[in-house]
Amino acid sequence: MAEVPEEPTGESREEELVAARRAKADAMRSAGTDPFPHSFENVEPVEAVIAQHEGLNDGDETDSKHRIAGRLAARRGQGGAVFIDMFDRTGRIQLLAQTDHVGEEAFAAIGDLDLGDLIGVDGTAMKTKRGQFSLKVEEIFLLAKALRPPPDKHHGLKDIETRYRRRELDLIASEESRELFLTRAKVISTIRAFLDRDGFVEVETPVLQPLYGGAAARPFTTHHNALDRNFYLRIATELYLKRLIVGGLERVYELGKDFRNEGISPKHNPEFTMLEWYEAYSDYMVIASRLEDLVREVSRAVGYEGEIDFESPWRRETLQSSIHTRCGIDILANRDRDSLAAAMKEKGLEVPETDTWPQLVDELLTKHVEPELQQPTILFDYPVELSPFAKSHRSQEGLVERFEAYAAGMEISNAFSELNDPDEQRRRFEAQRADADAGDDEAQPYDEAFIRALEQGMPPTGGIGIGIDRLVMLLTGSKTIREVVLFPAMREEQ
């Protein structure tokens, strides 16, 4: 081959755009201006500036000076004038720069700004003849050069994959996305305020645990070099929090990440945010009403106006009746595997051959009940086989005092009267060990440290876990958890 091929130009177009922007930054440096200055003090939120001038009439100009900062979103040149749209976290505002007012040199510099640049502005409040509130520019400062172009100014960023992988672009392009994550933050701060007000203590327990437990899930495993031992990333905070109840903290909560090494779906991210709280001298009924109060308060705080009714008392059913109503099958009258399987077949339902009795109950619940629970519903009283940490029911043999709360066809919460009898807890662990030996890889490992803590004496206690990502999904009408997690787990980008 005589010809030497040109250099590959795979990203040439984008690199050209970057080069043009970098050249502008370099030109500024040559002229003695830093395209990445250190600070810009005394900035007002755009929302506040707009709010101060609601009474202006079309064409009014004022002497009211304001300093704002944000990202340059759009520009409309008009000869000796230019209109610029910029936005900060609180809102979007139009700037009007006129060559007569700022001078030719500054006007030319404004012309060199690119969409996406971070700018600071000093200007005066005005309303255009067409009635658009604006800031009349005195001076514009480049606060940071954007070397890469932003997403389309009108269509935004539509590609779902890019929105998740490069969330910063999504946040730049989409006010809805920014609002969603501000709502998420509001949910979390409201929860903290609610629990703090009711005398709960926020605590932090280990994320790296010698033994995992508190939920039916497979863990992530990691290794500590100095100790030369393996740790698990927690799948729940439950067992440590109950040890704090033993210790006398009486009301504790933890809000943080749990990790479950399982499939990814619209309802599952491998790391997710969980709230757990435990309160001494109470039981699952007390917990249920506090859950209703909390969710109602949170929905009000974020201004929820969707289809789900968080104001009324939640529907309450037993697990048994919820299945009986929808499938015509009484799980407690069919207390063994073969009997329940026969009842399901009689109703024409599919029966997975290898499923155990608890798995069949879970199948009925997941497939036939859960999707029906659109309005907030609490299902009470679960079979003991499904609930190794819940206290036996005070009046019903074979059941435990446990409830799960559902809304929009999704489990959002799981709560118990906590099992505090150490000998009973030991028997439950032994049953789990038998399940594990039989091949159940979600069975609870035997936790001697937890048993020993219970032997110290734990007061009667109610406790709960709430999936915060799912709660945010409900409150924002999001169909997938990836919409409410800033950086959802993805396969490696190729």
Place this chain on the structure above:
RNA sequence: GGGCCGUUAGCUCAAUUGGCAGAGCAGGGGACUCUUAAUCCCAAGGUUGUAGGUUCGAUUCCUACACGGCCCA
């Protein structure tokens, strides 16, 4: 894990019974002092996800793979 759908310019999208891949926005040059998806003129921008196959010719048809989405397990 299985099925279906998608992947084209920086962004948003077209197009082809298999025959030189097109727009808008953004970017470059120019005009314009009340625009707001501003407008107008000029020029430029592509390994059509990756690797193979069929074909005179593949972005289009076939196979595998990658990533994503939806549904099922």
